[in-house]
Amino acid sequence: MYAVFAVGVFLMLIGKNDAGHTDSAAQQREETAAEMPDTAKQLEDALRTADGVGEVKVVIYYAGSASDVIAKDKSEESGDERKRFEEKVVLGSDNRPVVLKRSSPEIKGVLIIAQGGGNAAVRARLICAAQALLGVDAHKIEVLKMKQGGS
Secondary structure (H helix, E strand, O other): OHHHHHHHHHHHHHOOOOOOOOOOHHHHHHHHHHHHHHHHHHHHHHHHOOOOOOOEEEEEEEEOOOEEEEOEEEEEEEEOOEEEEEEEEOEOOOOOEOEEEEEOOEEEEEEEEEOOOOOHHHHHHHHHHHHHHHOOOHHHEEEEEOOOOOO
16 A cells, blocks of 8 residues: 555656756756755655654755756868867757756655654654655665654
């Protein structure tokens, strides 16, 4: 049951990417920066609904930033023992650079603070859920028990 739930949340997270849409590199970085806190919020919302978790706070640490591979047209001209190379950015129909590949920043660590974080079974489920949704190794996920009295 948790696996089905985790897959659903994961699909919601990746559903934000529109493969047919091309953005400039600067605009894409801004959008990715805006989405990063949303990932933690979405994970909090999902984990909060799991049995025994209670109130939860998630902090995700990213290393680096998102990057794009932009399509380029390369040409070479020869003459008089000299070669001249030219590289032009390929623009789409909307006059924006064509993005061949987008990569998200690497997640270096995840901190989950939950009311049920003191229970070993809940702790294990939280780690498994974060692994499934974020694609990080278990040793990069820390689960702590939330102090009494809330967030």
